[in-house]
Amino acid sequence: MRPIMPSIISIKNLSKTYASGFTALKTINLDIERGEIFALLGPNGAGKTTLIGIICGILNASTGTVTVGGHDIINDYRAARALIGLVPQELTTDAFESVWDTVSFSRGLFGKPKNPAHIEKILKDLSLWDKKDNKIRTLSGGMKRRVLIAKALSHEPKVLFLDEPTAGVDVELRKDMWQVVRDLRASGVTIILTTHYIEEAEDMADRIGVISKGEIILVERKAELMSKLGKKQLVLHLQKPLEQIPPDIFGLANLTLADGGKELTFTYDTQGERTGVTRLLADLNRLDIRLRDLETRQSSLEEIFIGLVSDNERAATGAQS
Amino acid sequence: MNGRAIVSIYKFEMARTLRTIWQSIVSPVISTSLYFVVFGAAIGSRITEIEGVAYGAFIVPGLIMLMLLTQSTMNASFGIYFPRFTGTIYELLSAPVSSFEIACGYVGAAATKSVILGLIILATSWLFVPLHIEHPLWMLGFLVLTAITFSLFGFIIGIWADGFEQLQIIPLLILTPLTFLGGTFYSTHVLPPFWQKVALFNPVVYLVSGFRWSFFEISDVSPAVSLAMTVAFLVLCLVVIWWIFRTGYRLKK
Incomplete structure (x- = not known):
């Protein structure tokens, strides 16, 4: 039996209702174990990005608490955020800065002293080293995605959020990325990822969480999930x-x-x-x-996932009627 | 205190200025030179002097103030609006930085750029008119204080604006008219008594008046009042920024 690891992220009774009245998250309770790769799966609009946004400080929660490494994300936001690296879903990069400058900027923003050797290592690991002096706007979509990962890793985070990290990335780049993720996990970094490529979650994750209509409907160790539901x-x-x-x-x-x-x-x-x-x-x-x-x-994880989500949707429809 | 974050934002913004050196520095210098040609040479030749100061020299503080207000506001507003527009604001919001530190970085860079610009315009003025500054330290003090205050104001606009049009609308439709009507090119004493009273509701009058006093010891209102009004506006901007970050207004949904 696998030992239960202490949680690095603890989410209690978290909910989010936007000003428009739309409830993106209903009472979420979730613990992310230290050092694991946790895949958060769910259809579009299920609340994955909202959940990540709240933990990282980009969105305000309506109710509930979140701690990262034991630090409350509101009352002790500096300590909590210092532990987190975020790779957002959208390709939101600067345009006119060089790759080196934008990654160095991220490190400074997180209050870390200059460390050119670390930045060099990240850029080399992500095959960005030969692009380090290029302006970001001249890079391809896949390369921009790598820049976002490099920025997120610049301050040596203990928790890395990867929100659809391989969207629009070709196979070769994806393999490199996952190798970086494996190396990070080996170094003790906790990784939370969302992906539409379920085979990637199947390949990478230790645990799977399925979110649908703002609710976590299942959290299970991948192997157990596959044997239980497969x-x-x-x-x-x-x-x-x-x-x-x-x-x-x-x-x-x-x-x-x-x-x-x-x-x-x-x-x-x-x-x-x-x-x-x-x-x-x-x-x-x-x-x-x-x-x-x-x-x-x-059964593949994808088949399991589709089955779970459609069961949940049927249940929700049934409850309404 | 995350001092490294402040320095990072500051350097990032200053690098942006250097990348757009023509737009940032050269263009305002050319505009100011044109003001001197039109107001100083063409019109100034018909107005000999105002309150004992040659007209060409008289308009220098006003011109510097005109550039200072519009450039501080535009620089700072663009500085914070652009990350919002492109989405890179996510990084600021998820970093271990306080609202004060973010504002320090953006406002510090915008104010630095404006002060440099003001000094360049002052140097340009010397090419057109002989100038003597009575209180250089006060002049510098007013320059820095105004640059900071209006950079804070610009920062607020950059957060409030929901599009490039809104970003431009305040500097163009409010600041520029207020500056032109705020005694940039004339003393408010030349206005009819009623309009003199109305002018006192224009905050720019106090800024231009205090600044002009530091040059020539002539002013529309007491320099102490000018200083107090500038500081009051600065405090008001600080309070608004504090509120913005506390509530997440336009930054966090």
Whole structure:
């Protein structure tokens, strides 16, 4: 069993209602563990950016409290913010400054003394070193995204927020970025990321939080989430096509026939005490249904995520009607 | 106190000034020179002197004040509005800096630029008219104080403005008319008695009057009153800025 790490961010009863009356966040309670990569997933408008904005000091909360490293984000904002690096979703960069100047500016803004060696390391890690004297407006979108990451890392934060860090970034750059993120995590930095590329969350995250309509609907360790909610499928490729599934076969309700009767798929629960795979195979043998090949498939995080969000939306619609 | 943040913002803003040196420094100097040509040479040749001071020299403090007010306001307002417009304000809001420190950085840079500009215009004036400054320290004091006050004012406008039009509207439609009507090119004593009273409601009268006193020891109102009014406006701007950051007005939703 994995030891429970102390939380570095603690969110209690946080809510946000905008002046327009729109409630972006309903009572949020969440703890982010020190040193983890936490992926916050949710559809557009679910409240991800609002939540990050409040923690980082960009938005005011309506109710509730947030502490970062034990420091209240309002009463002890200097200590709290000094721990945080933020990479915003929008490509909001200066235009006329050089890469070096804008990253150095960020470090100064956070009250850190000059450290050209650190800035150099960040720029090299992010493949920005040869662009250090370029004006930001001359850079591509992907490069600007890297500049934002470099700025966020300039003051050596202990917590890094990455709000859609790979949006509009090509595959090669993405790989580099994730390597930087892995290195940061290895150095003890806590990372909170939102992404629309769920396979990235699946690949990177230790824990997953799903937010929908301003509510955290699930927080789970990724492996547990996938095994708990993940359905597994056994796909059997048959030597001779079946016209229909034999009625006396085990697991009839969980079997589907496809590919002109040549593909029999059995869906089972990985958490069940007995999956039924052995009995199914025994029945196939009894019925003299011969196999050409077989494979198993597991639900992706994306499928799990879509299922969760649509369940939540159905529940919300049901509650209203 | 995050002194490094103040220095960073200050340097960032000063670098912006240096990048736009033509717009920042050269253009106001050319404008002032044109004022001298038109008001000093063309009109000044018909007005010999006002209250014992040659007309060309008389308008120097007013001209410097005209540039000081508009440039301080525009510099500071643009300085804080631009990050709001581009979205880079997120970094200021998420950094461990107080409102006071942010204002110090932006206002300090805008005021520095204005003071340098004022001194350049003063030097330019020497090319056109002989000048003698009676109270150089007071002159410098009024210059710095006004630059800071109107940079604070500009900072407020930069936060209030919701578009480039609003950003321009206060300097163009309020400040410039107030400056022209505030005794820049004349003494308010030449106005009819009723308009002299009305002029006292114009805050620029006090600024120009105090500044002119430091040059020639002539003034429309007592220099002490000028100083008090400038300081009062400065305090008012500080209070408004404190309130803006406390409530997050136009900065935080």
